[in-house]
Amino acid sequence: MSTQKAGFVAVIGKPNAGKSSLLNWLLDEKIAMVSKKANATRKRANAIVMHGSTQFIFVDTPGIHESERLLNKFMLEEAMKAMGDADLILFLSPATDSLQSYKDFLSKNPKAPHVVLLTKCDKISNEQLLKKISEFGTYQSNFKALVPISTKRQSGKSYLLDELQKFIPEHPYFYDPELITTQMVREIYAEYIREAIFEFVSDEIPYSSNVIIDKVEEGERLDKIYATIMVEKESQKNILIGQNGSTIKKIGVRSRNMMEKIINKKIFIKISINYSKNWTKNEKILTKWGFS
Ligand SMILES: Nc1nc2c(ncn2[C@@H]2O[C@H](COP(=O)(O)OP(=O)(O)OP(=O)(O)O)[C@@H](O)[C@H]2O)c(=O)[nH]1
Ligand SMILES: [Mg+2]
Structure with missing residues (x-):
C-alpha cells in the first residue's frame, strides 16, 4: 500500500x-x-x-x-x-x-x-x-x-x-474515506433553503435571512423537516411569503427537491417565517446562531 x-x-x-x-x-x-x-x-x-x-x-x-x-x-x-x-x-x-x-x-x-x-x-x-x-x-x-x-x-x-x-504532506487520513463532509445534514438542508431564497427573492432579503432547522423527524421512507427563515424586518416577511404564498412555496419545492436528491428519500418540508430585528448587527443573536 x-x-x-x-x-x-x-x-x-x-x-x-x-x-x-x-x-x-x-x-x-x-x-x-x-x-x-x-x-x-x-x-x-x-x-x-x-x-x-x-x-x-x-x-x-x-x-x-x-x-x-x-x-x-x-x-x-x-x-x-x-x-x-x-x-x-x-x-x-x-x-x-x-x-x-x-x-x-x-x-x-x-x-x-x-x-x-x-x-x-x-x-x-x-x-x-x-x-x-x-x-x-x-x-x-x-x-x-x-x-x-x-x-x-x-x-x-x-x-x-x-x-x-504533490503539495499535500504524508499523514494518515483524518477522516473515514467514506465520508464526503463533516457537516451535519441539517446544515446542508439549511444551505439549500438559503440557496432557494437567493434564487427567488431579490434585493437585500437574501442577505437579511437566516435559516434555522427547528426539527428533523426521520422516518423509514419519509423525513419531515421543520424550518424557520428569520428576516430582519416585519415587512420582509410579506415579501418572502409572496402573493398568496407563491414565493415561500417555490422556496419550499426547490429546497425539498434538492434534499430528496442528497438523502435519497421523500421529504416533507414546512417552512415558517419570523423576524428578529436587525439580527445581522446584533452580536448576541449572531453568537446564538453560530456566527461568532
Ligand atoms: N460559466 C461558469 N460559471 C461558473 C463556473 N463556476 C461557477 N460559476 C457561477 O458563478 C457564480 C458564483 O459561484 P459560487 O460557486 O457561488 O461562487 P463563490 O465563490 O462560492 O461565491 P461566494 O460564496 O459568494 O463567495 C454562480 O452563478 C455559478 O454558477 C464555471 O466554471 N463557469
Ligand atoms: Mg460560496
Missing part, C-alpha cells in the same frame, strides 16, 4: 469566484450553496475528496471582502481562519477578471503556500486564456502551480487533483 497523504486545502477568493461550485464539482454532490449573487457563503464548509491514497479536505470559505456589517466581519474571519489552518491554499481567480484580487491576496499573504485556480475558463477564448496565463507568469515565483478549470465544462478534475496532491 502506498503511503497515505492527507491535508486541508483552503478555498479562497473574492465573492462569486466559484469556490462553492468547485466543492460541489469535486464531490459530484451538492453540499455547498451556489448563487449568481455574491456573498452567498457565510460559514466554512468542507468536502472530503479521496484521490489515490491522498485525502483532501477542501474548505469552502466566504468570499473575501471588506464591510462594516458585523455578520460580514464574521465571514471575513471565517476565511482567515481557514487559511491559517490549511496545508495549502487554493486561490480562485475568475479568468474573466483582472489580477487585482490576486495582487491584493499576495500583498496580504506573501508567504502563504498556494496554487492559483483560474475559474470559469469556459467564458473566455483559448487565446484570452493563454494571455491570462502569461499575465500570471509574472508571479510564478509566488505560486506553486496555476491550473485553469471550468466546473461548467466538467473537465480537468483528475489533472487538478494530481497537481494538488
Whole structure:
C-alpha cells in the first residue's frame, strides 16, 4: 500500500469566484450553496475528496471582502481562519477578471503556500486564456502551480487533483474515506433553503435571512423537516411569503427537491417565517446562531 497523504486545502477568493461550485464539482454532490449573487457563503464548509491514497479536505470559505456589517466581519474571519489552518491554499481567480484580487491576496499573504485556480475558463477564448496565463507568469515565483478549470465544462478534475496532491504532506487520513463532509445534514438542508431564497427573492432579503432547522423527524421512507427563515424586518416577511404564498412555496419545492436528491428519500418540508430585528448587527443573536 502506498503511503497515505492527507491535508486541508483552503478555498479562497473574492465573492462569486466559484469556490462553492468547485466543492460541489469535486464531490459530484451538492453540499455547498451556489448563487449568481455574491456573498452567498457565510460559514466554512468542507468536502472530503479521496484521490489515490491522498485525502483532501477542501474548505469552502466566504468570499473575501471588506464591510462594516458585523455578520460580514464574521465571514471575513471565517476565511482567515481557514487559511491559517490549511496545508495549502487554493486561490480562485475568475479568468474573466483582472489580477487585482490576486495582487491584493499576495500583498496580504506573501508567504502563504498556494496554487492559483483560474475559474470559469469556459467564458473566455483559448487565446484570452493563454494571455491570462502569461499575465500570471509574472508571479510564478509566488505560486506553486496555476491550473485553469471550468466546473461548467466538467473537465480537468483528475489533472487538478494530481497537481494538488504533490503539495499535500504524508499523514494518515483524518477522516473515514467514506465520508464526503463533516457537516451535519441539517446544515446542508439549511444551505439549500438559503440557496432557494437567493434564487427567488431579490434585493437585500437574501442577505437579511437566516435559516434555522427547528426539527428533523426521520422516518423509514419519509423525513419531515421543520424550518424557520428569520428576516430582519416585519415587512420582509410579506415579501418572502409572496402573493398568496407563491414565493415561500417555490422556496419550499426547490429546497425539498434538492434534499430528496442528497438523502435519497421523500421529504416533507414546512417552512415558517419570523423576524428578529436587525439580527445581522446584533452580536448576541449572531453568537446564538453560530456566527461568532
Ligand atoms: N460559466 C461558469 N460559471 C461558473 C463556473 N463556476 C461557477 N460559476 C457561477 O458563478 C457564480 C458564483 O459561484 P459560487 O460557486 O457561488 O461562487 P463563490 O465563490 O462560492 O461565491 P461566494 O460564496 O459568494 O463567495 C454562480 O452563478 C455559478 O454558477 C464555471 O466554471 N463557469
Ligand atoms: Mg460560496
